[in-house]
Amino acid sequence: MKRFGQIIGVDPQQFEKYKKYHAAVWPEVLEMITACNIRNYSIYHKDGLLFAYMEYIGENFAADMAKMAADPKTLEWWDVMMPMQKPRDTRADGEWWANMEEVFHLD
Numbered sequence: 001m002k003r004f005g006q007i008i009g010v011d012p013q014q015f016e017k018y019k020k021y022h023a024a025v026w027p028e029v030l031e032m033i034t035a036c037n038i039r040n041y042s043i044y045h046k047d048g049l050l051f052a053y054m055e056y057i058g059e060n061f062a063a064d065m066a067k068m069a070a071d072p073k074t075l076e077w078w079d080v081m082m083p084m085q086k087p088r089d090t091r092a093d094g095e096w097w098a099n100m101e102e103v104f105h106l107d
Helices: 012-022 027-035 061-069 072-084
Strands: 002-010 038-046 049-056
Touching: 002 012, 012 038, 012 072, 027 038, 027 061, 027 072, 061 072
Parallel strands: none
Antiparallel strands: 002 049, 038 049
16 A cells, blocks of 8 residues: 655635535546545645545556546546646646655555
8 A cells, every 4th residue: 555645726716616626526526536446535635735545555556546537527527626626736647636756655
């Protein structure tokens, strides 16, 4: 299992709408997240910044992310979410959510 932490900004004027969508995530999107071997997925908010935590239990992260990115319902969800998000200028090429370096963990 691999842990991931990611950050992205959120448009303050869109945050309540963002929360409303995440209070009732489309079932097909949740099914695809699970099918792509992601577990224990959470998103937190503070001062216009979203922090996501997830655990990946699969064998091929790139293939699973490609599978997710090819799913029509997930793409529809992303089309709704992306205008509300503000990617970090410091994210790596190809990232939307910026991946973070894990510096400490205690089981």
